[in-house]
């Protein structure tokens with residue numbers, strides 16, 4: 001038995017745990033399990049009697065350490081190293097239709113599997129017994145990839161599957177968010193078997209998730225009882241095309257849609273602290289980064305993806321996938337992709353938040369404490385707090401101002417926001433009473 005200080009307990013108690021699942025996946029003693037908190041985050045639960053105090057979990061947690069890979073690309077932050085940029089869709093019509101942004105990710109994975117580059121892919125699907133619960137899994141054939149399409153804007157303990165990776169032979173491609181990839185990078189640095197098996201990393205752009213409280217709020221807003229949900233999508237393109245509204249299908253196959261604007265308004269409320277402190281929207285350390293083609297020519301027309309190709313491996317994979325008819329690509333300038341993603345403002349916002357977080361006596365994640373502290377303390381807490389306040393006020397009034405609405409419409413928006421807030425409060429009370437589902 002050991003004491004908690006050898007483990008990642010402080011990451012959890014400092015509210016910094018992203019629920020990436022890496023510590024759980026690599027713990028040699030099986031002392032960690034992922035659980036869901038009352039407010040709908042994922043964190044590791046420690047069975048201290050099993051812990052041998054080996055310290056491996058602390059070495060692989062990206063909230064405690066910055067990987068050599070991430071250190072190596074800091075000069076090019078917040079974009080990261082870029083060899084080429086393109087807009088892309090999968091050529092396979094099934095992938096391109098069901099994909100969140102044209103199925104580019106699945107086009108890449110299916111090429112990697114069918115060409116023999118990898119044997120398996122580490123991806124996210126939903127639990128077969130619960131359509132509201134995402135689940136990370138290793139997939140070993142391209143037919144099963146389709147069920148893993150679509151973005152789950154909620155916590156996913158992707159790297160818990162490293163347990164299986166360690167027990168499975170063969171090469172693996174991974175798809176994940178920046179927080180997954182930073183801890184994976186540390187796991188690759190520290191554990192040879194993982195380093196040898198992960199041969200391709202595809203990273204999604206990420207501007208934050210909602211807690212499961214946010215998901216429950218959206219389901220509640222649809223009017224469908226959680227037990228009667230057959231299918232749930234954060235962004236369903238079938239209703240009004242790309243980028244897609246929230247859809248909830250009940251057990252009579254009736255679908256209910258909630259406008260994307262409502263999801264975006266709720267997102268701010270349900271964003272966990274660790275996302276507000278997150279420095280990497282663009283997934284800087286992977287082979288290929290993928291996101292929506294916001295602000296690019298395909299915007300709203302094809303609903304394709306934007307790719308940033310970062311490494312030689314990434315370059316070879318994309319070239320060969322295009323040559324073999326898995327992807328359709330069109331070159332674009334990298335600055336257009338970065339402008340569409342608003343990568344610099346996102347970085348500035350996180351840095352401002354980190355400044356306020358630190359100056360209000362909280363512990364910073366390793367990225368800010370080990371790399372950019374001088375930058376952080378150069379902004380005064382007062383200035384940063386004012387900027388954050390301004391942003392949250394503009395969120396309150398923004399949609400009304402942008403659309404130049406008249407007074408009656410403004411009042412309607414006000415009523416809608418009050419209703420939204422009331423639904424949020426009810427969702428939280430419901431969860432606090434212990435009616436949330438466990439991970």
Ligand SMILES: Cc1cc2nc3c(=O)[nH]c(=O)nc-3n(C[C@H](O)[C@H](O)[C@H](O)COP(=O)(O)OP(=O)(O)OC[C@H]3O[C@@H](n4cnc5c(N)ncnc54)[C@H](O)[C@@H]3O)c2cc1C
Nearest residue numbers: 099100101102103104105123124150151152206207291292
């Ligand atoms: C939480 C989150 C935030 C995002 N934020 C942005 C953003 O700000 N800007 C932007 O342009 N794009 C963002 N994306 C990426 C975008 O939504 C699409 O996933 C991306 O463009 C790929 O589309 P696709 O059609 O190629 O993928 P698909 O073919 O639909 O495949 C989806 C892939 O995403 C993986 N996946 C789904 N949910 C998760 C998850 N929670 N964690 C890890 N992997 C997951 C699946 O395993 C699958 O491999 C975000 C995605 C997520 C999950």
Ligand code: SF4
Nearest residue numbers: 017018020021023061
């Ligand atoms: S490795 Fe991931 S899941 Fe584990 S404590 Fe760190 S952030 Fe949380």
Ligand code: SF4
Nearest residue numbers: 027051052054055057
């Ligand atoms: S990785 Fe080592 S220190 Fe961490 S919980 Fe497991 S046994 Fe304990």
Ligand code: SF4
Nearest residue numbers: 178179206208275278
């Ligand atoms: S914003 Fe950062 S911490 Fe939050 S889900 Fe995305 S990558 Fe993870």
